[in-house]
Amino acid sequence: MDRRRFLGGTALAGALLPLMGTGSVLAAQRGGRLLPLPLEKGDTVALVSPSAASSDQLSLQLAREAMEALGFKVRTGAHYGARYGHLAGTDAERAGDLNAMFGDRQVKAIVCVRGGSGAARLLPLLDYAAIRANPKVLLGYSDITALHCAIQAKTGLVTFHGPIGSGSWNRFNVDQFERLFFKRELMEYRNSVDTDDELVPRKNRTSTITGGTARGELVGGNLTVLTALAGSPYLPDFNGKILFLEDVDEAPYRVDRMLSTLKLMGALDRIAGFIFGECTGCTPGDGYGSLTLDQLFADYIAPLKIPAFRGAMIGHIREQFIVPVGGRVEMDADAGTFRLLEPVFAGS
Incomplete structure (x- = not known):
């Protein structure tokens, strides 16, 4: 997951002021934070690809099987298996999948298939008002940091830095997932x-x-x-x-x-x-x-x-x-x- 070619140089910045969300009647506000709705086995989760394309169909299959093994029904983004250069579809396609899944009331969580690079290109295209109105779990790491930062800045929604859909779902990671999302422990x-x-x-x-x-x-x-x-x-x-x-x-x-x-x-x-x-x-x-x-x-x-x-x-x-x-x-x-x-x- 080498991002060097995509990221190039970084610009220095001055003060950055976050725009905090107004919240939702469906979610709790606590100290300016917006909390996602809890998860239960049997819920529908979405698999999306906001960053790099998957190199083979097996990665997509493994992501689906892992979510099903955790007890979920699976819905996939329309372009989660697409390719545009090294990206999983055009910016509009990838952002459209994210916006659609946040807006879909049947989807209770969004899991990113993989990282890589390209998520930052989507930030101006995301519907932050829809995200505030439909707070739900977003899970991923690496390049997905761009989404975590932007959603935190624009809405205050708590998101989750952790395993990607096509990554390893070993005993430790599964135990973390079940304790946090199903048992809702104060970890x-x-x-x-x-x-x-x-x-x-x-x-x-x-x-x-x-x-x-x-x-x-x-x-x-x-x-x-x-x-x-x-x-x-x-x-x-x-x-x-x-x-x-x-x-x-x-x-x-x-x-x-x-x-x-x-x-x-x-x-x-x-x-x-x-x-x-x-x-x-x-x-x-x-x-x-x-x-x-x-x-x-x-x-x-x-x-x-x-x-x-x-x-x-x-x-x-x-x-x-x-x-x-x-x-x-x-x-x-x-x-x-x-x-x-x-x-x-x-x-x-």
Whole structure:
């Protein structure tokens, strides 16, 4: 899911003011947030492709079978299997599928088939009034960060950063899904421990950047996609938020550039806490030398003197947390955990 060719350079930005939604009689408003309706087994979920095209029909079949195995009926976007270059249809087609599924009262959730690139092209074409009037679950990650950010900024709707339809639905991910969406638990996000026959655990380790606890609403997602929205009206407010980030296949010098963008636009100075997931394949390359991710966090995050940790199970990894974007949490940087403080579904 390399987005580099699509994203190119990122523009630096000034202040970004979110446009908060007016809400719906069908959903709860809590602190300016719009909550989606809860899910039940037997509900209809939609599969859409807002970003890159799927490379084969098997990916689409696996996404459908996974949703059915979770207990849902499945409806597919009219163009979810289309192709326009590397994209899953034209911008109008992909945006039309999203708008149609938000407007369809029988559809209770929207699951993105895959990420890749291209979701940001849809943001001016989305019907945010319809999204506010029909708040429902939206699930995906990576390039879907563009949708999470824009919908949060324009409507206040809580969306969900987590597995894509064609991704791995292993035991961990299914357990996360069922606990969050069906049991509607106030989740505690704590990395699973796997010693893997080692004297001390090596996998799923968290590392404290700055200790302490903080409370706030979650904002974030993929670092590359998020920073590419700088200067647009599609970024939510960062004031008092807990920023979570992840990425894949980005050299440290590029991560440096993106963290610099967040610093220059004032975002880092406004957050209350920082959680970094995994940066898969982000090791320094060959050559004269490179800053490490540890050094970047020391340069950009430690001076903020806010609770911060890295290593959360968020990102381009097989087992990943399902994170409510806009959900109110308390994070503990010493323990490397965060937990929901309030329900993220209407009527809970």
